[in-house]
Amino acid sequence: MINPAVFATTFLAAAVEIVEMVIIVVGVGTIRGWRSTLVGAASGLVILAALILALGMTLTLVPIGVLRLVVGSLLFVFGLQWLRKGIRRVAANGFRGMGARAATDDDIPTHGMDWTAWLLAFKGVLLEGLEVTIIVVTFGAAARAFPTAALAAAAALVVIGGAGALARRAVERIPRSALQLLVGTLLSAFGTFWAVEGLGIAWPGADLAIIALAAWYILAAAAYIGRLRRHARQPTPQDKLVPQKAR
């Protein structure tokens, strides 16, 4: 018998975490290629399943704070790298580069596994998956309705994962320079959020703080793009000398 209250609560709580997981996987997959990203996501799910099987209900004892701090800090610094690259590309070329990724993009390997994409997807899926599992264990145990909580989380994964798969085509239509900027912004926002949470500090507005952080990084990126463009338009000392020489 399904407990509707437990189902709705667990579905919504799990959906928040799964949205974060799907955003990372879709963003990284679109920029760096799908094969390595999906292998990374699948590896995260396999490790998660192994942890669930090995630890069962004692999974709540996993030091999630330490995991958040480590994963968050890595995402934070890596997201800022992409943010910086995105700012420079948009400042230099505007929103160009539609369609499939070029083989010469950044440091993306043309063959074999792209370990950067693998690691980003793996970490995102493992951390968020672990948080979803803890939600299921906590809600399920509190209401003594573990099967309902597990079913709700599975339903959230199918719904949000399906939406992510459908959104893939739309995301691929976003110009590449803009997408790198956007994904850099999101990775920086998630990284900042998790790293600070991992220090044991609560954000005002809880998970909604991620939206505020993304807005903060977008505003900063827009300001820096404007500054780089103004700087590029300013004539260099050599440019000023050319008309005098011509005379």
Added chain:
Amino acid sequence: MTVSWLHRAATLSLRGLVAFGKFWYGFIIGDDWTVAAAVAAALVVTWLLHTAGVTAWWLPPLAAVAATGASLRRISR
């Protein structure tokens, strides 16, 4: 025979270790070490302020934007 096999294994292990180190260096540090250092310093100061009872969640996003700006300024010079 055994010596050459051991030598090859050692060379491969060393190459793997170097590739592993390069991967993590590129992942964390990238093309500007100062941003990663600023993030690390901001997180340490945030934790210190938090343990002293000061609200400090605002520090890492501020430090990240400042470090990104400084890095872009250096590159654009």
